[in-house]
Amino acid sequence: MGNNLKDLHCIEFLQNILPRLSLRWSGYRKVHGQVCKRIRRRIQELHLADLASYHSYLKKHPAEWSILKDLCRITISRFYRDRVVFQILEKQILPLLAETSEKRGEKALRCWSAGCASGEEPYTLALLWDLRLKPQYPQINFQVIATDVAPECLKRAEEACYPFSSIRELPEDIKTQGFCLRAGGYHLQPTFRTYISFLREDIQDSHPNSHYDLILCRNLVFTYFEEDFQAKILSHLAERLAPGGFLVIGAHEKLPPGTGLKEVANCFYQKCSLRN
Ligand SMILES: C[S@@+](CC[C@H](N)C(=O)[O-])C[C@H]1O[C@@H](n2cnc3c(N)ncnc32)[C@H](O)[C@@H]1O
Numbered sequence: 001m002g003n004n005l006k007d008l009h010c011i012e013f014l015q016n017i018l019p020r021l022s023l024r025w026s027g028y029r030k031v032h033g034q035v036c037k038r039i040r041r042r043i044q045e046l047h048l049a050d051l052a053s054y055h056s057y058l059k060k061h062p063a064e065w066s067i068l069k070d071l072c073r074i075t076i077s078r079f080y081r082d083r084v085v086f087q088i089l090e091k092q093i094l095p096l097l098a099e100t101s102e103k104r105g106e107k108a109l110r111c112w113s114a115g116c117a118s119g120e121e122p123y124t125l126a127l128l129w130d131l132r133l134k135p136q137y138p139q140i141n142f143q144v145i146a147t148d149v150a151p152e153c154l155k156r157a158e159e160a161c162y163p164f165s166s167i168r169e170l171p172e173d174i175k176t177q178g179f180c181l182r183a184g185g186y187h188l189q190p191t192f193r194t195y196i197s198f199l200r201e202d203i204q205d206s207h208p209n210s211h212y213d214l215i216l217c218r219n220l221v222f223t224y225f226e227e228d229f230q231a232k233i234l235s236h237l238a239e240r241l242a243p244g245g246f247l248v249i250g251a252h253e254k255l256p257p258g259t260g261l262k263e264v265a266n267c268f269y270q271k272c273s274l275r276n
Pocket residue numbers: 073074075076077078081114115116117118120121147148149150153201202203204217218219220250
């Protein structure tokens with residue numbers, strides 16, 4: 001079968017099965033190739049002939065749906081992804097949160113990276129905090145909870161060793177102070193790991209039980225999940241935000257309507273503070 005036809009069959013298959021997993025096709029338009037490759041591998045493993053037989057297999061083996069859901073997971077990430085977002089965090093949002101926390105006498109700044117992949121996003125926060133902001137706010141206890149559903153991603157996050165392509169976009173000084181090159185990989189310096197607690201959690205089922213000054217939920221819920229699910233998860237995220245706290249979404253994402261959060265910059269939404 002020609003590659004184009006194979007691709008068309010897989011697209012049709014995905015359009016059919018994604019809603020059953022509460023996922024939406026539009027999120028997969030650009031990245032379906034890698035999912036199709038995984039599904040073809042799975043079909044071979046099961047010694048099945050094609051997508052049609054895999055579809056029948058799914059009907060007879062309900063447990064296969066959870067394997068298929070894992071195959072549909074997109075785990076692409078990189079340090080300092082969407083440079084402007086991290087510049088705004090460094091220059092405006094984190095200083096504002098740190099100052100507010102100092103004024104309240106709390107001396108803690110709590111962040112949650114939801115869908116943290118292999119640690120690229122939470123470690124970027126830790127690097128920015130430690131190297132650029134901590135000297136101004138030495139009293140602040142900066143903490144990041146980083147959650148993901150994929151155990152293999154969390155394992156890579158714990159190992160904290162990356163190819164150059166993952167760290168390429170970081171500013172030069174952060175790259176040199178943050179990593180050491182050995183055994184073919186860029187190893188994050190241990191100091192920066194101390195800020196992060198990694199946790200396995202499915203955002204469709206549960207959320208860390210605390211309040212956060214900053215939540216990053218980028219390139220996950222508002223790209224891949226069905227609209228109904230987006231609204232439901234958004235209300236949980238808003239609940240988890242501390243008053244005055246910020247939610248950051250992906251550069252190509254939009255929040256469903258009726259959030260109660262105020263858009264303060266592209267990708268940045270704020271929960272009203274108690275004083276407002
Ligand atoms: C495309 S990556 C985005 C990583 C990072 N937030 C970024 O923007 O670079 C999406 C991540 O969400 C995780 N993920 C997918 N479904 C999830 C779920 N239901 N609960 C928690 N994490 C999930 C994937 O394993 C993956 O690591």
